[in-house]
Amino acid sequence: MKSFRLLTRRGLLIGAGAAATIGAPAFGQGHAMRRIAPNRASDAFTPDVELELICKRDKTPILTGKPTRVWRYVGNLIKGPPNALTALPDAYLGPLLRFTKGQKIRIRLRNELPEETITHWHGLHVPMLMDGHPTAAIDPGETYVYEFEIRNRAGMYFYHPHTHEKTATQVYRGLAGAIIIEDEEERALGLPSGEFEIPLVIQDRSFDGDNQLAYGDDMHTSMFGFYGDRVLVNGRRNLTLDVASRAYRLRILNGSNARIYKLCWDDRTPLTVIGVDGGLLEKAETRPYVMLAPAERVDLIVDFSGRPQGSKLTMLSGEFYGLIPPMAQRMMGSDLAMGEEFPLFAASVTKASNDTWKLPEKLSTIRRIRKEQTANPGDPIPIAITMDHMAMFLNGRPYGHDDIQPRERIPVDTTQLIEIFHERGGMGGMGMGGMRGRGMMGGGMMRGRMGGMGMGMMGGMGMMGMMSMAHPIHLHGQPFEIIERSFEGDEDAYASIRDGFIDSGLKDTVLVTPGERLRIIKPFGDFKGRFMYHCHNLEHEDAGMMREFSVE
Numbered sequence: 001m002k003s004f005r006l007l008t009r010r011g012l013l014i015g016a017g018a019a020a021t022i023g024a025p026a027f028g029q030g031h032a033m034r035r036i037a038p039n040r041a042s043d044a045f046t047p048d049v050e051l052e053l054i055c056k057r058d059k060t061p062i063l064t065g066k067p068t069r070v071w072r073y074v075g076n077l078i079k080g081p082p083n084a085l086t087a088l089p090d091a092y093l094g095p096l097l098r099f100t101k102g103q104k105i106r107i108r109l110r111n112e113l114p115e116e117t118i119t120h121w122h123g124l125h126v127p128m129l130m131d132g133h134p135t136a137a138i139d140p141g142e143t144y145v146y147e148f149e150i151r152n153r154a155g156m157y158f159y160h161p162h163t164h165e166k167t168a169t170q171v172y173r174g175l176a177g178a179i180i181i182e183d184e185e186e187r188a189l190g191l192p193s194g195e196f197e198i199p200l201v202i203q204d205r206s207f208d209g210d211n212q213l214a215y216g217d218d219m220h221t222s223m224f225g226f227y228g229d230r231v232l233v234n235g236r237r238n239l240t241l242d243v244a245s246r247a248y249r250l251r252i253l254n255g256s257n258a259r260i261y262k263l264c265w266d267d268r269t270p271l272t273v274i275g276v277d278g279g280l281l282e283k284a285e286t287r288p289y290v291m292l293a294p295a296e297r298v299d300l301i302v303d304f305s306g307r308p309q310g311s312k313l314t315m316l317s318g319e320f321y322g323l324i325p326p327m328a329q330r331m332m333g334s335d336l337a338m339g340e341e342f343p344l345f346a347a348s349v350t351k352a353s354n355d356t357w358k359l360p361e362k363l364s365t366i367r368r369i370r371k372e373q374t375a376n377p378g379d380p381i382p383i384a385i386t387m388d389h390m391a392m393f394l395n396g397r398p399y400g401h402d403d404i405q406p407r408e409r410i411p412v413d414t415t416q417l418i419e420i421f422h423e424r425g426g427m428g429g430m431g432m433g434g435m436r437g438r439g440m441m442g443g444g445m446m447r448g449r450m451g452g453m454g455m456g457m458m459g460g461m462g463m464m465g466m467m468s469m470a471h472p473i474h475l476h477g478q479p480f481e482i483i484e485r486s487f488e489g490d491e492d493a494y495a496s497i498r499d500g501f502i503d504s505g506l507k508d509t510v511l512v513t514p515g516e517r518l519r520i521i522k523p524f525g526d527f528k529g530r531f532m533y534h535c536h537n538l539e540h541e542d543a544g545m546m547r548e549f550s551v552e
């Protein structure tokens with residue numbers, strides 16, 4: 001692992017030797033993205049909340065000693081209630097934004113970075129022009145004005161850059177923040193709030209000897225994603241929350257580039273889940289653990305009442321396997337192997353409280369859509385995930401704006417049945433068969449395991465077993481329901497994760513593990529335009545595992 005260097009994917013490929021010879025077909029297209037002019041404020045729009053977000057370089061203390069250079073969002077509230085923007089002290093994370101359903105929001109995004117950027121409001125249902133599409137990227141010194149109305153239900157959302165082929169590195173350097181949306185339905189429940197409601201953003205990072213962020217600028221990182229050596233929660237190491245002996249609401253976002261966590265309490269107290277990406281569940285669910293993939297959110301109630309002062313409860317990432325190929329695990333170059341047990345944060349009971357809040361039985365009503373009510377009950381739109389030794393595709397194609405395929409055209413105001421699955425047979429249909437056996441896998445990375453096995457044989461195996469890994473698939477726009485999850489494969493590995501999926505709520509990101517096939521129902525209402533769907537393993541996203549739906 002070297003110190004952070006700015007390299008384009010093309011730069012990575014050139015640095016990677018053999019792979020460069022095939023001209024970077026999949027790991028980044030290397031082409032410039034067509035741009036639209038930066039959106040300006042409109043006189044016709046009267047915001048309830050107006051704020052400025054500046055993307056800038058900064059330094060912040062993370063480890064003891066020298067501060068760490070980061071890129072971050074710094075915010076100023078121009079208009080609106082004071083709680084609309086809360087800066088996190090001593091953390092690189094962007095300010096916590098708190099909006100209410102129905103509010104009109106204006107955000108002035110100013111780019112003070114040394115490169116282009118654009119911000120996406122992950123999970124929010126907004127028009128394309130307000131969605132942070134890569135074609136909306138702004139250059140250093142420019143400002144992009146977002147104006148939209150909050151249409152989402154109460155929930156925790158996520159803002160982060162969505163810059164063409166630079167999302168992973170920009171998020172990694174620190175550009176990320178949480179958004180909380182409130183609504184009347186949720187307020188009526190009287191859930192723990194104020195100091196008893198704690199947003200927690202989990203990320204992993206690596207540091208060099210000089211306390212600076214280190215990023216694996218190698219093929220392994222672009223293939224499997226970045227896995228850091230240390231866990232940071234709200235930008236801090238070893239975060240310990242001081243809590244009172246009463247109920248708390250913990251709102252957790254996985255803001256990591258690629259790492260998947262298995263949340264569980266160290267004393268095996270079950271987790272009480274009240275919500276996921278798109279807001280509250282109808283009823284709380286109790287689980288031994290919860291899987292949380294990049295960009296997923298989980299809303300937990302944890303009741304510390306009855307716990308003695310001085311006691312401590314630690315949230316761990318528990319042991320699991322099967323989400324990344326064993327070969328990749330070994331070569332990860334991180335001290336924290338994915339699937340190994342390690343602590344995330346702790347809560348220490350320091351105050352007594354007589355508060356005896358009880359979780360309501362019914363939390364919310366989710367308007368469910370039956371399969372028969374979709375536009376295509378017998379003919380799901382495919383999202384086929386291909387991860388081959390040189391390909392990061394969805395539906396057999398890398399990302400390309402203006403490359404809409406027939407199945408990617410969706411009439412506005414329809415609801416679609418979508419099937420997400422792993423594609424067998426790698427690059428079939430792309431006419432790239434001649435590339436098999438060249439590039440990174442031919443370059444010696446497989447030596448340890450493959451020994452003398454010829455590349456022809458690997459081609460014959462279709463790379464499926466070896467390369468299969470979990471992908472958090474995210475769709476922009478309105479949230480979806482998961483109606484089916486089927487699995488065929490290694491039952492033992494699956495047993496270590498299967499109880500951790502919360503499929504009963506509305507989602508915008510879903511983990512599709514090796515051997516799984518999912519069916520989801522998603523509305524495409526209100527806005528025409530191009531809306532992305534992609535893997536939220538950010539290295540995969542930047543490598544081309546992204547496509548667009550054209551809602552028309």
Ligand code: C2O
Pocket residue numbers: 120122158160162295474476532534536
């Ligand atoms: Cu969180 Cu298209 O992104």
Ligand code: CU
Pocket residue numbers: 120121122123474475476
């Ligand atoms: Cu998104």
Ligand code: CU
Pocket residue numbers: 470471472535536537540541545
């Ligand atoms: Cu992926």
